[in-house]
Amino acid sequence: MNPHRKLWRRARQALTLGFFILVPVLLFTVLKNLDWQEVRQALAAYHWSTLGMAAGVAWCSFALFSSFDLLGRHYTGHHLPARQVLPLAFVCYAFNLNLSAWVGGIALRYRLYTRLGLKVSTITRILSLGLLTNWVGYFAVAGSLFVCGLPRLPAGMEIGNTGLRLIGAVLLLVAIAYLLACAFATRRTWRFRKHPITLPGIRLAALQVLMGACNWSLMALVVFTLLPEGADYPTVLAVLMISSIAGVITHIPAGLGVLETVFLTLLQGTYGKGTLLAALIGYRAIYFLLPLLIATLVYLLLERLASQRSAGERSRSTG
Template sequence: MLKKLRLKFSTLFSLSLLVVSLWAIANELHEYNYRDILNSLAAIPKSRLSWAIWLTALGYLVMIGYDILGFSYINRSLSWNKIALTNFISSAFSNTIGFALLTGSAIRYRFYSSWGVSKLAIAQVIAFANFTFWLGMFAVAGCLFLLNPLKIPTQLHLPFATVRPIGVIFLVLVAIYLLGSILIKQPLIIRGQEFRFPSFKISLVQIAISSFDWILAAAVLYAVLPTNISLSYLDFLGIYLLAMFAGVVSNVPGGLGVFETIILLILSSKVSGATILSSLLAYRGVYYFLPLLVAAGLLGLYEIRLRSANFKNISKL
């Protein structure tokens, strides 16, 4: 009963954030019409879109490292092509649909269990991948927020004027994790579940892989922004991480609305809202929906082959 109430509250909270974010976007763009947005979208050079596609492909390739490192962490072996297929499909679905612990986990269980990986091992890989995802965010954002503090829009009503305090918190969390990997050798029991810190070497690789993932994801959107915008990549990376952090925490699918709201609030003083929205649409199309289409096709092919193999085995009996 309590779990159902928590799920309903989480869903209601996410929907509320989505509604508020869409209202904020509509309010920000009320002076533009859809033709402005379509014209700005058409004005994005094909070479920039091509760069965005290649950066997306590289980003999803880097994400495979989450699961490969996860299997190394639990001392299990599985062929890289199987890990790559599973990670790509789960990443594409969870990135776009949201609720990564449900969507991505379900796909990982579906694939890895069919290849003989135990439920406990799969759960450990999933937990490891999620930890890795956040470690990169905290490491990159922590350094950027501390060294190049971004001003937080007053419309967000946060208790900080800049992101520097958030950066300090992020870096402290990363430092605690690294110290734990050095000092704590015995497993910890958290809510009845056993948690073992990885080695210091694996922890550093976790941070490196995830940091590169976040850097590439931001580069995809930066590639389709107007070329005349006076904004360096490092400055934009800080904005992207703040917006993405809010979007991920919101649990709204793909951070839809929440992410766009923050990007619009910060960049609207540099370029028109219609132009920003067209770049965001291009970004979502390239980074989210294109991989999702490929992943859906691969998932369909896998299921067809699996059913065909099962049918042949039944026919032989």
């Protein structure tokens, strides 16, 4: 065997072993830090129809986010069927939310797509387009809300409402600039470390903005469904926009504590602390924990199917 191929094979085996050790450790860390009694009590306080509605909205959000990888399929031209792409993307999104982007969004996606036969360069382009879809949607939604003065910040916050409007204007300009570049740029391809970066067409770019914006809106709708009457939906969506970026900045897996702090700070005049915490615990259970449990089972199934395919290919090559 070629020495380089032998070295690469050993490196892949080591990475696989490390991955199988890392994922259970991170899962244990996340689940250990939860107060399961508190989760049970918060969910028990809701009517089953409310929980069912929130779960339905969460399912729509996960289905939409998983479809980002279908945009990646169109963008890269690979031919994996949707029945393979969607479960893979669902697993990556659930792990991404709970265990950080490095584990779910990057490492897991590279592993699973590689086992399906895609090249690293193709996976990189799929990953890049998915990240861009998510964040250009965020810029469009957050920018629009911040420009409109939502959410109203409490007195004394350093950034102030004027500063938030300026940030919103910048976010909107970035989203618009991206669309204009995709529509009118004469140079469509650049190279970054020998990897080509190609602007998508305006139709694909517009679909990116729409899908990304809709997914963020569905996430906020889960929280809004679990809250009693009080704050309007645009305000809840705007608060979620701030809490999400705060979670990214702090690099805390699942934004544990960050989400709750931002909601309690910005909506304390509308809801009591207990009401807000119950809704946010329900949100975590429905949008984070339940998908994570399902994704773990789906991941094990995907690994088993990939192992069966690899064994079949080896038997055919030696037969």
